[in-house]
Amino acid sequence: MLENMLMGFDVIFSWQNLLLIVLGVSIGILVGATPGLSGSTGVALLLPFTFGLPVTSSLVVLCALYTAAEYGGSITAIAINTPGTPAAVATAFDGYPLFQQGKGGKALGVSIVASTYGGLFSTLVLIFASVPLANFALRFGPPEYFALGVFGLTIIASLSSENWVKGFVAAVLGLLLKTVGVDPFSGYPRFIFGKFELMNGFHIVPVLLGLFAVSEVFRMLEEEIGERKLMDKTFGRILPTIKEYIGLIPTILRSGVIGVVIGVMPGAGATIASLISYDQAKKMSKNPEKFGKGALEGVAASEAANNASVGGALIPLLALGVPGSATTAILVGALMMKNITPGPELFSKMPEVVYGLFASLLLANIVMLIVGLGATNIWVRVNRIPKTVLCAAILAISFVGSYAIGNSLFDVWVLLGFGVLGYVFKRYGFPVAPIVLAMVLGFMVESSFRRALLTSGGDYRIFFHSGISVALLIMAVISFCLPFISEYRRRKKARTMANIDIER
Amino acid sequence: MQARNRKKKWLGPIILLCLALVFLAGCGGGGKTGAGAGESASAPKGAEKPKEEKPKVNFPTKPITLICWSSPGSPVDVMSRQISKVGEKYLGQPINVLTKQGGGGADAVTYLLKQPKDGYTILAATASLAGLFNREGIPFKPDDIQPIIGVQADPYCIIVPGNSPFKSFQELLEYGQKNPGKVTISGPFAAGAHHVRFYQLQKIIKQKTGKAFDVTWVPFEGGSEAVANVMGGHSVAGHTNPGNIKAQVAAGKLKILSVSSEKRLDSFPDVPTYKEMGYDFVAYHWRGIVGPKGMPQEVVDILYQKLKQAIEDPEFQKYIKSVEMISWPVSPSEFDKEIREFTAATQEVVKAIEKK
Numbered sequence: 001m002l003e004n005m006l007m008g009f010d011v012i013f014s015w016q017n018l019l020l021i022v023l024g025v026s027i028g029i030l031v032g033a034t035p036g037l038s039g040s041t042g043v044a045l046l047l048p049f050t051f052g053l054p055v056t057s058s059l060v061v062l063c064a065l066y067t068a069a070e071y072g073g074s075i076t077a078i079a080i081n082t083p084g085t086p087a088a089v090a091t092a093f094d095g096y097p098l099f100q101q102g103k104g105g106k107a108l109g110v111s112i113v114a115s116t117y118g119g120l121f122s123t124l125v126l127i128f129a130s131v132p133l134a135n136f137a138l139r140f141g142p143p144e145y146f147a148l149g150v151f152g153l154t155i156i157a158s159l160s161s162e163n164w165v166k167g168f169v170a171a172v173l174g175l176l177l178k179t180v181g182v183d184p185f186s187g188y189p190r191f192i193f194g195k196f197e198l199m200n201g202f203h204i205v206p207v208l209l210g211l212f213a214v215s216e217v218f219r220m221l222e223e224e225i226g227e228r229k230l231m232d233k234t235f236g237r238i239l240p241t242i243k244e245y246i247g248l249i250p251t252i253l254r255s256g257v258i259g260v261v262i263g264v265m266p267g268a269g270a271t272i273a274s275l276i277s278y279d280q281a282k283k284m285s286k287n288p289e290k291f292g293k294g295a296l297e298g299v300a301a302s303e304a305a306n307n308a309s310v311g312g313a314l315i316p317l318l319a320l321g322v323p324g325s326a327t328t329a330i331l332v333g334a335l336m337m338k339n340i341t342p343g344p345e346l347f348s349k350m351p352e353v354v355y356g357l358f359a360s361l362l363l364a365n366i367v368m369l370i371v372g373l374g375a376t377n378i379w380v381r382v383n384r385i386p387k388t389v390l391c392a393a394i395l396a397i398s399f400v401g402s403y404a405i406g407n408s409l410f411d412v413w414v415l416l417g418f419g420v421l422g423y424v425f426k427r428y429g430f431p432v433a434p435i436v437l438a439m440v441l442g443f444m445v446e447s448s449f450r451r452a453l454l455t456s457g458g459d460y461r462i463f464f465h466s467g468i469s470v471a472l473l474i475m476a477v478i479s480f481c482l483p484f485i486s487e488y489r490r491r492k493k494a495r496t497m498a499n500i501d502i503e504r
Numbered sequence: 505m506q507a508r509n510r511k512k513k514w515l516g517p518i519i520l521l522c523l524a525l526v527f528l529a530g531c532g533g534g535g536k537t538g539a540g541a542g543e544s545a546s547a548p549k550g551a552e553k554p555k556e557e558k559p560k561v562n563f564p565t566k567p568i569t570l571i572c573w574s575s576p577g578s579p580v581d582v583m584s585r586q587i588s589k590v591g592e593k594y595l596g597q598p599i600n601v602l603t604k605q606g607g608g609g610a611d612a613v614t615y616l617l618k619q620p621k622d623g624y625t626i627l628a629a630t631a632s633l634a635g636l637f638n639r640e641g642i643p644f645k646p647d648d649i650q651p652i653i654g655v656q657a658d659p660y661c662i663i664v665p666g667n668s669p670f671k672s673f674q675e676l677l678e679y680g681q682k683n684p685g686k687v688t689i690s691g692p693f694a695a696g697a698h699h700v701r702f703y704q705l706q707k708i709i710k711q712k713t714g715k716a717f718d719v720t721w722v723p724f725e726g727g728s729e730a731v732a733n734v735m736g737g738h739s740v741a742g743h744t745n746p747g748n749i750k751a752q753v754a755a756g757k758l759k760i761l762s763v764s765s766e767k768r769l770d771s772f773p774d775v776p777t778y779k780e781m782g783y784d785f786v787a788y789h790w791r792g793i794v795g796p797k798g799m800p801q802e803v804v805d806i807l808y809q810k811l812k813q814a815i816e817d818p819e820f821q822k823y824i825k826s827v828e829m830i831s832w833p834v835s836p837s838e839f840d841k842e843i844r845e846f847t848a849a850t851q852e853v854v855k856a857i858e859k860k
Contacts, residue, residue, distance in 0.1 A: 040575070048585060138735050141737075187694050187854060196642060200608055267729055333582050343750070407602070455738065
């Protein structure tokens with residue numbers, strides 16, 4: 001193992017490969033920060049340029065891009081409430097409030113460190129535990145995915161800050177919206193009203209951009225725009241202190257594990273990982289009421305998890321030859337182009353490729369840390385852009401990003417529609433995050449439920465056959481009830497406190 | 505303070521450079537303008553000119569756009585990019601791949617039909633096109649499409665987990681016939697190409713043996729998720745393409761029971777074809793190039809001839825072999841026949857599902 005790792009570093013340490021890592025990381029951060037372009041599009045766009053490179057070099061630059069794009073998504077999420085990648089949506093929950101409070105430097109500083117840790121941790125897991133984890137992922141069949149989806153849905157309460165009822169309304173709306181599109185079980189188009197652009201349902205990117213970015217622009221337009229507030233030069237530039245970082249260690253460690261485990265599943269991914277880990281951070285936190293209003297733990301949890309899912313997604317690719325995410329599916333294409341079939345025999349047949357990849361992932365994360373920390377000072381300056389310009393810029397970015405998904409103007413209309421919806425929701429105090437959660441998980445819950453029943457011939461007991469699904473369902477019940485119980489306790493405590501006051 | 509200033513100076517150019525690279529990458533994916541490539545390639549065209557004067561039409565004189573309806577990195581996309589790379593040698597003009605996703609391919613076809621019918625905008629289509637024609641609310645029909653050339657054909661195969669009790673297709677079939685509905689088969693979505701082909705196989709089996717092979721088709725959104733489901737032992741068997749599962753079979757995680765090709769495959773010499781087992785079933789998941797109906801016949805001919813040369817080029821053949829496919833450069837009329845036949849077959853399956 002050690003010998004192989006040394007060989008891997010030996011392969012990577014040529015100036016061409018090091019340059020490719022820097023290039024991949026830089027492009028990755030920018031691609032990630034650009035809404036509409038995510039890791040998978042970035043890898044796909046760069047792919048044709050790597051045809052001329054040796055296999056290792058091409059994997060080096062593509063994987064560096066993939067890793068960095070997961071971090072890049074957090075930059076725009078924090079600075080302008082526009083998640084650059086869908087997986088950065090949970091980063092915006094707390095990152096954007098922090099930025100508005102002038103703590104942008106802290107949010108960005110936490111994001112890059114958490115991302116780097118997530119990336120490094122998942123690479124180590126990939127190196128040392130890929131085979132057992134891949135076999136664990138294979139044990140996830142339809143009933144297990146259903147249970148995971150249900151567990152994921154129980155975090156609605158965490159995402160709806162004060163009013164649960166409003167949160168549930170938003171989630172149900174999200175679930176309903178997710179039913180639009182062709183039913184994969186019968187091929188019948190549902191609720192598309194003759195618009196075949198809706199055949200595949202609403203694409204998540206215009207939905208996210210609409211709900212978060214465009215609705216925020218509408219809200220900003222309401223405020224007084226004419227005045228250009230010049231901020232103090234150091235405003236927002238302060239990075240987190242060592243003490244703050246130390247306080248985040250438990251959250252980051254936990255989120256790294258959640259990210260890897262969920263990233264391994266071919267049917268779940270970075271977005272689900274970061275949402276679940278955000279919820280876990282909130283539940284474990286001593287002051288959960290700060291979440292959604294600017295908790296550093298929220299940013300750390302989301303970013304550590306989505307970067308950890310990168311290594312996770314590579315596990316089934318290398319150990320089984322099955323891609324664990326959309327981006328790794330493109331990497332399969334990259335390998336196929338070089339006449340290499342990814343799979344378990346890669347370790348014995350071409351160890352230089354596999355261990356070169358491991359070494360480059362470790363290195364890419366460190367390069368990402370340096371570039372990311374260095375560039376933080378640039379991102380926080382978004383604060384100094386006059387709001388008039390910023391509004392126009394956010395709108396332009398969202399329009400282009402939505403159009404870029406499928407070169408289709410329809411997605412731009414979807415963006416505007418969800419922008420209005422998001423604005424109305426915010427206006428009347430409904431949280432928008434549960435809509436996103438429901439749209440990310442809704443399809444997985446529905447399709448795996450039906451798939452499980454097809455497999456069992458309509459027997460509902462299939463959901464209780466495996467330990468994994470039972471455990472997940474029990475966790476779902478606990479996770480669902482926990483916020484209610486703690487709320488009840490808090491109220492009781494408040495009441496007794498009040499009683500004591502009266503007695504005095 | 506000074507150090508910070510220096511850092512700023514440094515970062516500006518670096519970011520500019522990266523931005524420029526991203527734009528470069530973007531151009532490459534969306535469609536390279538390829539001025540340089542076009543010029544350099546114009547030389548061989550000049551030399552061929554006397555020969556080409558006969559069909560009167562001078563085609564192509566500008567870059568061609570090849571629309572791809574699937575995400576970058578998918579098999580059709582990889583094929584499109586290979587066609588773009590090798591085809592330029594023969595057509596003398598760059599072929600730019602334009603990704604146009606949405607509507608399960610419907611957006612791409614609609615876009616194609618809106619473009620001038622001059623052969624400068626063509627589409628990489630797959631057997632899923634037949635599924636599109638059968639979708640409710642789709643405004644186009646096989647008559648709107650001008651097939652140009654087939655490119656590759658991908659055989660189908662049946663897989664079972666590595667530790668499955670079924671050692672051969674016959675064993676699976678016997679079990680399935682004795683226990684209707686008990687055999688679950690994971691595969692891509694309902695009424696998709698895989699499902700339609702399997703339905704055809706079921707019909708042939710029923711005719712031959714007199715007994716129905718009733719199975720439960722468990723649809724997935726993607727082929728690889730279906731394969732993972734079989735590997736985990738969550739379904740009895742799966743339906744996929746041999747190119748997807750070479751590594752898993754080699755590692756003993758999966759067994760492959762049968763292939764739908766004419767002859768046995770080079771990489772799986774022990775796996776029997778349906779034909780040898782006595783079922784007259786040869787089927788492929790095809791991919792090819794189509795254009796809008798109404799293109800000049802001369803242009804269709806030129807595209808067919810030049811792309812045929814490209815497909816037969818050793819470079820392209822090497823790629824086809826590496827993905828376990830079969831080269832399938834059929835003529836426009838044969839391709840048309842295949843599209844129509846498959847559309848009818850799909851319609852039958854769609855109706856059968858609706859009846860349930």
